[in-house]
Amino acid sequence: MNQDVGFLAHNELQSLLDVLQGAGYRCIGPMVRDGAIVFDELSSVTALPQGIRDRQRPGEYRLTETDSPRYFAWANGPQALKPLVFAPQESLWSCERDAQGTMRFTITQPDHRPTAVLGVRACDLAALYIHDQHFLQQAYPDPYYLARRQQMLLVAVNCTHPADTCFCASTGDGPQARYGYDLVLTEQDDGFVLEAHSDLGKQQMQALPLQPVTQHQLQQVEADMQQSARVQQRRLPSRNLNQALFANLHHPRWAEVAERCLSCGNCTSVCPTCFCHTSTETPAISGELSIHQREWDSCFTPGHSYIHGLTLRADTAKRYRQWLTHKLGSWHDQYGRSGCVGCGRCVTWCPVGIDITEEAAAICGQPAEQGAST
């Protein structure tokens, strides 16, 4: 048996969690809460969303129960990895000041417990890779992000059930996980084809009660992946819209989308690649300590572009244009690829159902959809 591949029966899934916990990892995984699939601490596979299906449409997300034995028969929830590496709010440093006015600055040490995440999709891995570039691979690596990132073990799940809003096949990021993970599961009705892609992953695998994987099971993985790509209806007009978007900065569609857009920023907070954040200061009542924090921000807020006396993007049309031209356009200059991994979250979680693929197509003059049969 190839030691990098094995079959893990459904009733043995708990052993994966046990092995990871035994190796000192805090396990994070998907579970249902408040009608959505969220990632949180997971100690038992009974908490996984077994049999749950998601129905996603522009502006709509609904979970239904089925009697399927599968744990991962859904596409994604509002968030996966972003909050685990780039915290929604965190302290960066604090300042103590004594009666003489002397200041002492102390870096906040980030929590960096070894963390294993179970159920990571290809789109989320691609987004993580993009965040690594932004936060780490440049002149000033971010120490808070790095501390958490270095301690992560990732168990990916090849996506066999894309949602109606997904278009990762068109961005080239899914549905199959290709890089950036330690282990990957492809679910079938009786269990998982499990593959290791790192030494760390191989190590964990050795302790699992695996069966040899059959040729048929491997062929099924291939077929499932092709099928998942095929069923995706949405697509972006091109993988590189940089020139097309900047050539259309005065397109009437910006004003049209602004008529519907609420500038609520939901799209930016669910997007796994959006990185904007703002700093806040929280002084203690005692007057002797102040904590300097950062928290997620959005280019849809007025404060984002405020410079004294002037808000550069005072209206929604300019904000939506900023978002889209950055995400799908100038991101290429910054990080060599689009900032969109096709997860479809911004489409699902937009309260008015604005669809990024439709807007990109309207502005860049190409059709957003292709038939299911093509």
Next chain:
Amino acid sequence: MSAASGELYLPHEAEIVERIQESPSLITLRLRFTDPAVQARYQFEPGQFNMLYLYGVGEVAISIVSDPRDAQIVDHTIRIVGRVTQGMARLRTGDRIGLRGPYGRGWPMQAAERHDVVVVTGGLGCAPVVSVINYIAQRRERFGHLNIVQGVKHSDDFIWRERFDQWRELPDTTVLLAADQGSALWPWHIGRVTDLFDHLVFDPQQAMVMMCGPEGMMHVVIKHMQEAGIAPSHLWLSMERNMQCALGHCGHCQYGSRFVCKDGPVFCYEQVASLFDVKGF
């Protein structure tokens, strides 16, 4: 992670060695790190900026106006506009603030050597180019003709009269001042800054223009300078955007594909020309 990268976010304590009230809404704080080791390794270039921290309130980006050769004291001229700067205005000599930096890319001072230099400022936004003028004044023989052009809306907005008077005394230097609206005490031009451009002394083949101020004003200056024959690669400008981190992480200062905090604040016009007059970027 190196210890240094963690430090990038962390201010150091600095003492206000001197506080100068330049005008009702403008102060200069002269700062020295309280830790001599930090002071000893602190180096910067003209056009770079620091993040200044007011205890319990927050941080703001402020240009460095002093000369890089004076490693002992770092000067900042601050306009009192909002939450943080109002608090800073209440500080006195001997008080402490936080300082991290320097950040960004400064002016192309080496490339400008032996060239005529035209420094254009509009409104009160002159801090980032004061460092250029000071730098050239200290090394006068290395540069060609120096032109200093300052435009203000109203003559009352004009500050640093003595400084301009001193600069006027520098060899091979032209100082031109304009106010849209003058007053009895305004002996200089009344009208637009650009009206004065005929009086500038420069060789268009090699002059370097360095400007800062409102973008609308810079846009007009760029147009005139290009008409005068100066190449876009010789036009330099300092930009301002909302800044939170100064490290290229927070996204606030994004300008097309660039981050003003680390790719700027000083840009060659060539780099930003395509977006420069598009509102909303």
